[in-house]
Amino acid sequence: MRRTKLFKLHTLWQLLWWHHFFFLWSTINGQTRYSIPEEMKPGSVVGNLVKDLGLGLSEIFDRKLRVASEAGKQYFTVDAGKGELVVNERIDREALCGQSASCVLPLQVVIEDPLQLIRVEVEIQDINDNEPRFPSNDITLEIAESTVLGVRFPLESAIDPDVGSNSLKSYTLSKDECFNIRVKEVAGGRKVPELVLAKLLDREKKAVHKLLLTAQDGGNPVRSGTSQITIKVIDSNDNVPVFEKSLYKASVPENSVEGTFIIQTKATDVDDGQNGEIEYSFGSHTPDNILSIFSIDHSSGTISLKGKLDFEETANYEIDISAKDKGSPRMEGHCTVHIEVTDTNDNAPEIILTSPPKPVREDSPNGTVVALLSARDLDSGDNGKVILHIPRKSPFSLKPSFSHNYVLVTSGRLDREHVSDYTIEIVATDSGSPPLTSKKSIPVSITDVNDNPPVFTQPFYNVYLKENGVAGSILYSVSASDLDLGENAKISYSILDSKVQDVSVSSYVYINSDNGSIYSMHSFDYEKLKVFQIQVQAKDQGSPSLSTNATVHVFILDQNDNAPAVIYPSSAALGSLSHQRMPRSAKAGHLVTKVTAVDADSGHNAWISYKLAEATDASLFTVNLYTGEVRTKRAVSEQDDSSQRLLIEIKDDGEPVQSATVTVSILMEDALHEPILDIRHKVTEPSKKTGRITLYLILSLASVSVLSLVTFLILAVKCIRNSRSSGSCCMRRTDCDDYKNPNRNLQIQLNTDGPIKYVEVLGGDMLSQSQSFRSCMSPMSEYSDFTLIKPSSTTDFKEVISVLDASLPDSTWTFESQQKELHSI
Ligand SMILES: *[C@@H]1O[C@H](CO)[C@@H](O)[C@H](O)[C@H]1NC(C)=O
Ligand SMILES: *[C@@H]1O[C@H](CO)[C@@H](O)[C@H](O)[C@H]1NC(C)=O
Ligand SMILES: *[C@@H]1O[C@H](CO)[C@@H](O)[C@H](O)[C@H]1NC(C)=O
DSSP: OHHHHHHHHHHHHHHHHHHHHHHSOOOGGGOEEEEEESSOOTTOEEEEHHHHHTOOHHHHHHTTOEEEETTSSOOEEEOTTTOEEEEOSOOOHHHHHTTOSOOEEEEEEEETTTTEEEEEEEEEEOOOOOOOBOSOSEEEEEEETTOOTTOEEEOOOOBOOOOGGGSEEEEEEOOOSSEEEEEEEOTTSOEEEEEEEOSOOOTTTOSEEEEEEEEEESOSSOOEEEEEEEEEEEOOSOOOOEESOSEEEEEEETTOOTTOEEEEOOEEOOSOGGGGOEEEEEOTTOOHHHHHHEEEOTTTOEEEEOSOOOTTTOOEEEEEEEEEESSSSOOEEEEEEEEEEEOOSOSOOEEEEEEOOOOEETTOOTTOEEEEEEEEOSSOGGGGOEEEEOOSOOSEEEEEOSTTEEEEEEOSOOOTTTOSEEEEEEEEEESSSSOOEEEEEEEEEEEOOSOOOOEESSSEEEEEEETTOOTTSEEEEOOEEOSSOGGGGOEEEEEEOOEETTEEGGGTEEEOTTTOEEEESSOOOTTTOOEEEEEEEEEEOSSSOOEEEEEEEEEEEOOSOOOOEEEESOOSSTTOOEEEEEETTOOTTOEEEEOEEEOSSOGGGGOOEEEEEEESSTTTEEEOTTTOEEEESSOOOTTSOSEEEEEEEEEOSSSSOOEEEEEEEEEEESOSSHHHHHHHHHHHSOOHHHHHHHHHHHHHHHIIIIIHHHHHHHHHHHHHHSOSSSOTTSOOGGGTTTOOOOOTTOEEEOOOSSSOOOOEEEOSOTTSOOSOEEEEOOTTSTTOOEEEEOOSOHHHHHHHHHHHHHHOTTOSOOOOOHHHHHHHO
16 A cells, blocks of 8 residues: 555656656757657647747847748747747647657757757657557358357457557457457567357357457557447258147038138248248158048148048048258158047938837737837937937827837827827937937837727617518618727627517517628517517627627507407307397387497507498488497387398498498397396307407406506505616516506596497506506407517607507507606605
8 A cells, every 4th residue: 555655656756757858858969859749739838949949038039930840730839928839730640650659740940140940859759549440340240050169250450540558459359158259460460350169159049149349459548449240140951840739639520611721730940041941741651531631731831621521430630740941951840630520410310110110909008019219320429319209299109218229109098990000200309409300200000909899870779560571571670880890890690589478589580690681580460469679789700799789679560450350249150140129119319239349450440430231221220330339210110120130330440441240130029128138148148259258358357457456556665665767667578467557547448338348558648758658458359468668768759659649549558657657656
């Protein structure tokens, strides 16, 4: 520290000393010499010239002292007042002396009177007023990327006009990892800077290096100059193209059209120019199928679709892509593109019949398997998910089984008679978007089951048949139909066995089992059988067979086939006479006798009328047309024959009319009681036939009148006990012994004034809404009978009655309402 201070003091002293030295004039070898630094300001004093030359101040003016410069330029003047040499103009040492080491400016001081020339020298000393300077401020170099280490690149050197220590001294270079600077001294002491490559260049890292070269002089202070060095690294093909990814993934729907963009591959090559220009292509071993489907743009690396995709054929593609630059040699990079084809719903579902449909019985229960189906769709995922369904309502349904299999089963009532064949439309729909569908029609036939019994056209039939028909003629044809098919609908007819008048019905009629025609096997006699019924059965051939019954009521219609039969007066033999007695005293209107006849027919056929056909004396007797009473027309006179003979014709009202005649012989007597005895006699002495009839009549009358009254009460009690609606009160033929007409309206109509004509057992209301009616037969008939008719409907019943009523107005049929009877009881 102290030393430094001392040194500083010393330097200061030296400066002062130098100052004196400069300003001291010297006359060495008789010459005056000044030394000044260059670039002094004008007016600066160089030295006291007058004094130094030994002159007085007055001489400056008197002797016209002046300074002349050899160089022509007036750098200095003399101050007239003080005689000092003063700088007149700027002095640049470098301009005056260049690079020479010493620079002396000679001056001539001219004094007149006497003329005297004095040479004065002014030495111009260098100061560091110039900095080193490069010939160009910008230097551009091009260096190949592949240049080896240590190679030198000479640069231009800088120039500093100053001399000595003020001249150029050193170079420095801005920091750069690739370059160093070295200075080479060449002849003449010139310093040439050189760039040395210290590290391999990499254009890809740094294509341009910018360096600042600085030249420094040795002055104080140091002055410097710079030059910008730009180094361009020239590319060499030292980089391979590199793809951004080694694996590209793309997915493309299979229905993409030609030209669809798939993926953009991109490789980069850090090299420059051609070395970095990339050409894309498929790898050299790419199979043909890929080449036919995909294309690559050589310059952009875009992969697009060229052909058709089919997911179902190929779902994935793996493609090698190469990128080559255009350098020399060509460098090549690779990548892989993975293209996934996505499924689109381009395949419609398919319905496959795994087992063909079987015919189904119409009585199949729910769940009967009809057919097996499966669904298939080539698409995958949702596009391949298939659902089968039956869109229209039908008695079938689909039951899903394992995977895509379905069972077509019945799920409702089937009726072949209603629908015999189904066409089941099945729709398959996949779950794609939009979904695709397909349809399949499955024919299913329903097989018949014998579930319908034959049905007759009517539940019962009424057949009206004239008596005395020809045996073997068609009586009626019944017909039944069956809705079933084949054997199940094949009907055979039969007659169910029953009894008609203790005889099997099969001896009356037979039926054609194929077509239901019923034939009579008898000619019927109304007087013996008025009505009967047949149970007809229609039976199909099913298994088991079904049958239906129908009732055929056969009503025999009366024909006028019986002539009236005279009951009284009876004639024992043909043409024999019936003798009646009457008193001769009889007055006009005296009842002589009553002719009684019956007709086995019914209705009009049994309407009997009496007429006097012949008489001994037609003026004496008259016969009542309706009653058959024979009365006197006038009083008998003494002139009248005591024996009179009358021929009475008896006719019925049938078509054709049947008639009979009877001859009545009348004996006139004077006694009164004789005819009565005669009558008794006649009664007790009947002919064989009339006696039987009369006996029968009496017996039946007795039984009717007594038993009916007794059993009426029994039956009435029974009926009350039994169900009200049942027809159990109806009498059966076998009950005839018990039969007593229970009707309170019961009448026994009987001809009182004479022999019995007929007996009527009358019931209640003829047209009541009865469910059953009863008939009792004419007692006149030898074969009189009770017949039961049970119509099954009231309307038909009415019909029956009207028919009967019209044809049999005088019928001995009676109807009674059992209901009414019960009600009234
Ligand atoms: C049969 O299936 C149908 C529809 O599913 C149903 O309505 C019917 O009641 C079923 N019948 C029987 C007997 O189960
Ligand atoms: C039934 O067949 C018989 C014999 O072939 C025939 O006479 C009759 O007319 C047929 N009946 C009907 C209703 O066809
Ligand atoms: C038909 O009548 C017979 C004999 O009376 C009987 O056995 C059968 O059950 C009846 N059939 C029908 C369907 O009523």
